[in-house]
Amino acid sequence: MSALKRVQQWATFARIWHIYNAAWQNPFHSSELIKKYLMGMHKPIYHPMNDCGDHVIVINSADIALPGDEWKKRVYFHHTGYPGGATWTLAWNLHEKDPTMIIKKAVYNSMDGNLQRRYTMQRLHIFPDENVPKELLGNVSNEIRQLRPMPKRLDDYPEKDVKEFPKVIDYPKDYVLR
Amino acid sequence: MVFTTVVNFVRSRGPDEFWRKRKIFKLAAHYIGRRRNCYSITIRNVHRALVYATKGRKLRKEDMANLWETRIKAGCEQHDIPYETLREGLTRCDILVNRKTLSELACWEPYTFKALTDVARRRALDDGLKGVTNENDIDRIITRGSLNKA
Numbered sequence: 001m002s003a004l005k006r007v008q009q010w011a012t013f014a015r016i017w018h019i020y021n022a023a024w025q026n027p028f029h030s031s032e033l034i035k036k037y038l039m040g041m042h043k044p045i046y047h048p049m050n051d052c053g054d055h056v057i058v059i060n061s062a063d064i065a066l067p068g069d070e071w072k073k074r075v076y077f078h079h080t081g082y083p084g085g086a087t088w089t090l091a092w093n094l095h096e097k098d099p100t101m102i103i104k105k106a107v108y109n110s111m112d113g114n115l116q117r118r119y120t121m122q123r124l125h126i127f128p129d130e131n132v133p134k135e136l137l138g139n140v141s142n143e144i145r146q147l148r149p150m151p152k153r154l155d156d157y158p159e160k161d162v163k164e165f166p167k168v169i170d171y172p173k174d175y176v177l178r
Numbered sequence: 179m180v181f182t183t184v185v186n187f188v189r190s191r192g193p194d195e196f197w198r199k200r201k202i203f204k205l206a207a208h209y210i211g212r213r214r215n216c217y218s219i220t221i222r223n224v225h226r227a228l229v230y231a232t233k234g235r236k237l238r239k240e241d242m243a244n245l246w247e248t249r250i251k252a253g254c255e256q257h258d259i260p261y262e263t264l265r266e267g268l269t270r271c272d273i274l275v276n277r278k279t280l281s282e283l284a285c286w287e288p289y290t291f292k293a294l295t296d297v298a299r300r301r302a303l304d305d306g307l308k309g310v311t312n313e314n315d316i317d318r319i320i321t322r323g324s325l326n327k328a
Contacts, residue, residue, distance in 0.1 A: 044253040044284035044291070047245065 012045065015123075016054045017139040022103060023060035024150050026067055031106035033147065034058065038120050039111070048116075055123045056144070057136060062099035062128040066091060076105065099128040246281035253284030257295040259302070260309035267298030267307060271325050301325050 001009075018037050022030060036042050040052035066074065074091040094101050104126055111117050125136060154162065171177065199217050205227070206213065206220045213223050247261070254261050268275060273294065275283075283291040300320040302310040 041248055042252050042255055044249045044256070044281075044288065046248055046252055 013052060016141055017057065017136075018054055018142045018144050019057045019059065019137075019140045020144040021060055021146055021150075022058050023063035024065050025147055027064045027103045027106045028110075029147055030064075031103065031110040033144065034107050034124065035110045037144065038107070038123055053120055053123055055125065055139070057132060057140060058100075058103060058124065058126045059130050059132060060128075061103045061126050062095075064095075064103060066102075071095075076101075100126040243277065246277040249281040249284050250277060253280075253288070253291050254295065257292055257299075258310075259295050259299055263302050263307050263309045264295060264298045267301040267305075268294060270305065271297055271301050273297065296320060297325065 020030070020034060034056050037054050037056050040046050040050070040054060043052055045052055071092040072090065076089045076091065076094050077086070078089065079086045089097075091102060104121075104124070107124060108117070108121055111120065125132075202217070202221055202224050203214070205224050208214075209220070209223060212219050214220060250264070251261050254264050259267075275294070280291070280294075283294065297320060299310050300322075301307075304323060304326060
């Protein structure tokens with residue numbers, strides 16, 4: 001095998017590190033996207049028996065956005081195995097306890113239950129904020145595009161830009177803004 | 179319980195109990211424990227195995243088709259063209275390649291696959307198919323309208 005072919009093979013089977021910003025994203029739609037990269041389904045060499053999955057770092061998992069009233073309605077079930085050991089936790093409650101749990105469970109449930117699933121999950125690294133360890137961040141070579149564009153909020157703009165923004169009217173002096 | 183000669187196999191068709199059972203035991207030759215030695219258990223398991231085999235013939239085809247589609251979609255994603263547009267574009271150019279061949283090209287011959295996506299992209303841009311917009315990175319050898327028949 002020539003040196004070129006050898007390097008080509010290393011490059012083909014190398015694990016790539018992706019980063020995904022989960023801020024303002026639907027975790028259940030994002031999980032389908034993340035799953036694709038974790039299992040290696042974005043590579044034409046994919047095969048279920050072929051261990052070609054990549055690593056994914058998910059940041060800002062504390063800022064995920066659940067659709068509708070799912071924070072109040074979605075329930076996570078857990079059973080300790082003992083009689084009466086069942087607990088039901090609401091999504092907002094679970095998110096308060098561990099802000100990485102919802103997205104972790106979403107990705108876990110999006111994959112088929114087989115022997116490979118737990119090892120695939122080990123390649124998923126979730127962080128509630130942007131503080132990722134240096135040694136992990138150094139590996140990253142690709143950013144996964146967010147499913148929805150993140151709008152810039154009014155309080156993110158500098159005050160000067162807000163003041164200078166063209167206006168249609170000035171409010172009257174006695175107008176009460178609510 | 180393996181037939182070494184054709185003569186024994188011919189004898190096993192008859193009404194004789196030993197030879198009738200022998201035919202079943204032959205199918206269970208690789209089983210473990212009582213599953214291969216006790217006829218009443220063997221026949222149950224052989225029946226089940228034959229049912230699985232029947233279902234598996236269909237499932238195998240579906241599994242392979244799913245794998246091909248996954249691979250083609252992965253290749254399409256790399257070259258920024260939707261799967262449906264690729265198939266439609268190739269069909270319109272009279273490049274009649276099936277899913278199996280496309281997936282093998284995507285896996286083993288990535289440059290050939292890229293050439294096919296270039297053709298399909300050019301055709302999709304000419305015909306206004308959906309999902310293909312940026313014209314900047316297209317292969318310059320294939321020019322606008324060159325794939326349309328005069």
